[in-house]
Amino acid sequence: MIRPRLGVVGCPRRALALTDTPRPDCPDCDGTGGIEHPYGDETGEYAGSDWELCPCWTGRRVVLLPLPRRPRWLRRRADYRDPWGPAGYSDEPPF
Incomplete structure (x- = not known):
């Protein structure tokens, strides 16, 4: 019996992906599956x-659909050289 998730x-x-889960009452x-x-x-x-691996769990998975990648302009990378940081404010005193 398959217990999909x-x-x-x-x-x-x-x-x-659609995966099988271990039988909870094994x-x-x-x-735990193993x-x-x-x-x-x-x-x-x-x-x-x-x-x-326990015989109650096959560990198989079926890929349903690929997830889209984020556009390059939407990707955020923290630049630690920026004194204002990724949030737009600084912890440094003003003088």
């Missing part, structure tokens, strides 16, 4: 985790 994916371009993964297996290095310290 809408999501935004970003590879290679942002798009709206006894194996408790609804089982985490932490492991340690030779000293016994935590070194990371392996993630095993």
Whole structure:
């Protein structure tokens, strides 16, 4: 049974996608979609985790439509060399 939801994916371009969600009452993964297996290095310290997908979740997604890019004139980038900042005012005293 598929439990669809809408999501935004970003590879290679942002798009709206229909994704499957894990089963919330799964006894194996408790609804997280996978089982985490932490492991340690030779000293016994935590070194990371392996993630095993649960069979209740396929993790598939179907891209519905690509999202439009913002026009170049609408993109805002903060220029930190500007003393007035991106908001148009300054925290500096006037003299």
